[in-house]
Ligand code: ADP
């Protein structure tokens with residue numbers, strides 16, 4: 001009896017999801033070309049509706065990334081107009097063969113993957129992890145860490161070995177196998193951008209948890225550490241903050257060069273480092289230069305950083321670039337002809353992120369234009385990628401990056417809330433929209449929940465004032481500006 005009721009409920013949920021999605025498709029249809037509709041929307045399968053939250057399934061990670069990158073705003077608008085304010089969309093990825101994950105993109109659009117998943121397990125997974133909540137975790141310092149901020153997609157299994165990363169990978173694996181138990185403490189990985197530092201660091205954390213060698217693992221960027229620390233000072237919770245970071249088994253801090261010039265944060269981090277080190281807990285750090293070349297960092301920190309192992313990652317050599325292209329195209333179930341692999345590997349040499357970007361554009365172009373993957377097409381894509389780099393920055397992109405940075409849901413920028421952290425993010429986003437786009441004050445206001453142009457002026461002025469009087473705030477805004485420029489290249 002019971003089981004009949006349960007299954008009839010799930011049938012209802014599915015039917016409701018289907019009817020909501022049908023209405024969304026009708027709206028989307030009028031806004032995209034029929035080819036895009038066919039390629040990117042028809043394969044989406046509605047799974048479940050719960051209140052204003054709809055879960056849909058997409059065929060692959062690549063598909064999800066593409067849709068998220070290109071149709072995020074459209075989908076968000078559509079879902080909101082069909083389900084009303086506060087609508088949320090969850091993605092389930094059908095074809096990944098990894099464990100269920102906790103990877104979440106900034107609300108309200110969120111994703112998770114599941115292994116050849118039963119629908120039930122997918123739905124459970126989606127419900128378990130609604131919000132990415134490092135702040136919440138940090139407030140409950142005495143609880144097990146609910147969110148390590150680890151991205152399960154980054155593992156040793158899918159990290160490709162090559163001469164350029166051989167030492168860093170071997171050291172990372174040793175540390176992942178035995179955190180705190182090797183002489184590699186701290187492990188510092190350094191190298192240029194897009195070479196795999198972040199990937200390796202997440203792999204260490206994921207691996208240590210998977211084999212039961214660490215329970216409390218935290219991955220944090222130095223920027224986030226700084227923001228949380230400042231926040232803790234302002235709200236008189238420095239003790240909680242320190243306690244949280246000093247009670248982990250494995251602390252992973254990415255991009256420590258951003259600690260530069262932030263003396264108080266460095267001081268707190270120095271004590272955190274010592275506390276963990278003394279009790280044999282593992283510390284893993286990354287930086288864009290070797291520790292001794294870090295500018296604006298306290299000498300005593302630098303000398304601590306040098307007390308373990310420092311391993312570099314170099315730009316990938318040709319063989320590694322080829323291996324990466326092969327693996328990534330396989331992962332996306334795309335067959336790349338040998339000459340195309342050779343062509344891309346020969347022409348995109350600087351880093352792995354660019355290599356991936358190029359491959360994804362190529363796959364997308366081929367499926368959008370229905371063209372075979374040839375060297376010709378690859379050449380067009382490379383040219384296009386170069387041209388795209390000049391495409392103007394828009395307000396949506398700015399909002400996305402700002403919200404990621406401050407870790408708040410994007411829809412709050414457009415909402416009425418006056419909570420301090422939201423007001424701050426909103427003002428910074430308005431300021432950067434004014435600086436980085438040609439949009440009028442009126443247009444900017446409209447993008448922030450229909451606010452008046454005088455509100456925009458006021459926000460820009462108050463950010464400018466703060467930047468003039470607070471150099472560390474100015475540094476943060478500058479960092480954010482660079483990040484937006486990089487993200488939208
Ligand atoms: P960094 O932190 O050094 O800037 P990331 O770790 O973010 O670089 O790497 C950029 C992208 O390249 C990521 O998508 C990552 O998965 C991929 N990547 C980097 N190195 C490798 C590798 N050796 N094998 C597979 N993917 C890699």
Ligand code: MG
Pocket residue numbers: 197198199254
């Ligand atoms: Mg990184």
